[in-house]
Amino acid sequence: MSKVKIELKDLLDAGAHFGHQSHRWHPHMEPYIYDVRDGVHVFDLVKTKEGLEKAIEFVRKTASLGGEIIFVGTKRQAQAIVKEEALKADMPYISERWMGGIITNWDHIKLSIEKLKDLKEKKEAGEFKKYTKKENILIDREIARLERFFGGLADLEDLPAAIFVIDVKKEKAAVREAAKKEIPVVAIVDSNSDPNLVDYVIPANDDAVGSIKLITEKIGLAAQEGKELFKKKSKKAIKKK
Numbered sequence: 135m136s137k138v139k140i141e142l143k144d145l146l147d148a149g150a151h152f153g154h155q156s157h158r159w160h161p162h163m164e165p166y167i168y169d170v171r172d173g174v175h176v177f178d179l180v181k182t183k184e185g186l187e188k189a190i191e192f193v194r195k196t197a198s199l200g201g202e203i204i205f206v207g208t209k210r211q212a213q214a215i216v217k218e219e220a221l222k223a224d225m226p227y228i229s230e231r232w233m234g235g236i237i238t239n240w241d242h243i244k245l246s247i248e249k250l251k252d253l254k255e256k257k258e259a260g261e262f263k264k265y266t267k268k269e270n271i272l273i274d275r276e277i278a279r280l281e282r283f284f285g286g287l288a289d290l291e292d293l294p295a296a297i298f299v300i301d302v303k304k305e306k307a308a309v310r311e312a313a314k315k316e317i318p319v320v321a322i323v324d325s326n327s328d329p330n331l332v333d334y335v336i337p338a339n340d341d342a343v344g345s346i347k348l349i350t351e352k353i354g355l356a357a358q359e360g361k362e363l364f365k366k367k368s369k370k371a372i373k374k375k
Contacts, residue, residue, distance in 0.1 A: 195362025201295025
């Protein structure tokens, strides 16, 4: 059982209860809607809390088994939060742009990640000092480009065990790729999105910084908790040998 707890007041204070304007909703979100106020859908925070708790338990368990979870959030208000919480949890992340094929064409994507590692290692070792100034500028640009799109995946050795997504509509490419490979999706699902695309639905505001921060932080803490359990299991296994 996870030690990560969430209170209804926390969700309320973070503005997680505000959905989109009622005319912009997705009908499949009806079970999660409590009311319409001033033309805006209001989430049932009891269901938001339940969804988040289920997601926390899943993330914790997945991480405790050694599974990697990609944190995905490329919208402006989510980028810094996703990167920060993923780094704290020692999990891979995408905060700039989901490059097509990260899941469905992993072998090809892995080549780009390996290229980034190779270029960075050679630069740190001073192997490019013999090159011209112009050549070094081009190398630096290539490192920056690869870092921007793949830096958050540098330690990912294989396909992830799951993905955690902020804004299902914005990250539809990631959600679709995960579905094709039967990789579970945990997501903040706003009132304008289809919850049927998600395995662990957290019905909440996916635009407000407070809502994104609170939920991502809780998911990150669950991942940290799971990682610690995995490390302890690994140490015990080594001692037994």
